[in-house]
Amino acid sequence: MKEHRKDIPKDFLKAIHIAEKVFHHLSDFVRPGITEKELAKKIRKAIKFYGGKKESFRIIIASGKRSSMIHGFATDKVIRSGEIIMFDFGALYNGYRSDLTRTYVLAEPTKQQKKVHDILLKAQDAAYKKIKAGVRCCDVDGAARDLITKAGYGKYFRHSLGHGIRFKTHESPRINARNRRKLKEGDIITIEPGIYLNNWGGMRVEDMVMVKKNGYRLLTNVPRNLKLT
Numbered sequence: 339m340k341e342h343r344k345d346i347p348k349d350f351l352k353a354i355h356i357a358e359k360v361f362h363h364l365s366d367f368v369r370p371g372i373t374e375k376e377l378a379k380k381i382r383k384a385i386k387f388y389g390g391k392k393e394s395f396r397i398i399i400a401s402g403k404r405s406s407m408i409h410g411f412a413t414d415k416v417i418r419s420g421e422i423i424m425f426d427f428g429a430l431y432n433g434y435r436s437d438l439t440r441t442y443v444l445a446e447p448t449k450q451q452k453k454v455h456d457i458l459l460k461a462q463d464a465a466y467k468k469i470k471a472g473v474r475c476c477d478v479d480g481a482a483r484d485l486i487t488k489a490g491y492g493k494y495f496r497h498s499l500g501h502g503i504r505f506k507t508h509e510s511p512r513i514n515a516r517n518r519r520k521l522k523e524g525d526i527i528t529i530e531p532g533i534y535l536n537n538w539g540g541m542r543v544e545d546m547v548m549v550k551k552n553g554y555r556l557l558t559n560v561p562r563n564l565k566l567t
Contacts, residue, residue: 346526346548346557349432350504354546354557356390356429357436361560368566370419370444374399374412385429394428394435395507405441406540408497408532420445422539423566428507435507437528438558439544442566451541454491454533455564458543461485461531465499469529469547469554475517482531483515491533494540500528503546525549526557 360381367380378397385393400410402421410424417423422443428436441458443451461482468481479499486495498514501507504526511519513527521527530544543562548555 347434350434350526351557352389353394353429353431353434353436356385356388356431357394357427357438358558358560359388360384360427360429361425361438361440364425364442365566368417368423368442368444370417372417374401374404374415374417377417378412381425381427385427388429390429390431392430394430394437398424398426398439400424400540403537403539406534406536406538408534408540408542410540417444420448422451422541424540424542426542426544433505435503435505436558437503437507437544437546438560439530439542440560440562441541441543441564443564444566447564450538452564454535454541455543457486457489457491458531458533458541459562462529462543462545465529465531466547466554466556469521469549471523471549471551472520475511475513475519475521476515478521478529479513479515479517482529486531486533494533494535495531496534497532500530500544502527521549523549523551 399412401423405422405424426439465482500513502509532542534540546557
């Protein structure tokens with residue numbers, strides 16, 4: 339069951355909308371030759387421009403081989419054409435926080451880049467299909483993790499599938515392999531599978547969903563394209 343944005347606090351939706359707007363406009367200022375820190379500065383300004391108080395958490399921008407870092411905070415590294423660039427950020431608005439991740443390539447993606455990204459999209463979709471009230475958090479994690487493992491990348495998915503989010507970036511419930519707690523209707527969680535390969539790079543895709551009685555509602559609406567256009 340897949341629906342979009344209903345019965346969510348308006349301020350929470352605003353936090354999500356702000357982050358979405360920034361993601362939709364990344365192509366306006368992401369270009370070869372710019373540094374990760376310069377991009378982070380532009381993202382912070384854009385979040386405030388669209389009404390956010392500030393970013394939800396320290397902005398993650400990791401390009402090239404640095405994208406294999408799960409928490410690759412922005413550095414002075416210069417972004418090059420053809421490199422993987424991972425963006426992970428959100429907006430804070432009236433106490434509510436959003437959290438989204440997209441991975442892009444500033445060129446035509448290679449076969450391996452497309453392969454890894456496609457696996458992540460399928461893993462995220464597999465987790466979505468598992469979500470509904472009464473399902474254990476570990477089983478949602480397992481739906482995505484099993485798919486990544488069968489594709490041969492299991493040991494490169496090195497973190498939990500997701501977490502609750504509202505007033506803090508990381509809240510209960512934790513969507514991981516150990517948590518046997520059952521999802522409750524109204525829980526708002528992230529689903530963020532990732533694959534991280536040393537000396538190559540990493541990719542992650544992350545969205546926010548609301549748990550419903552018989553499914554979920556997707557709360558974020560940013561295309562999952564690999565090529566940034």
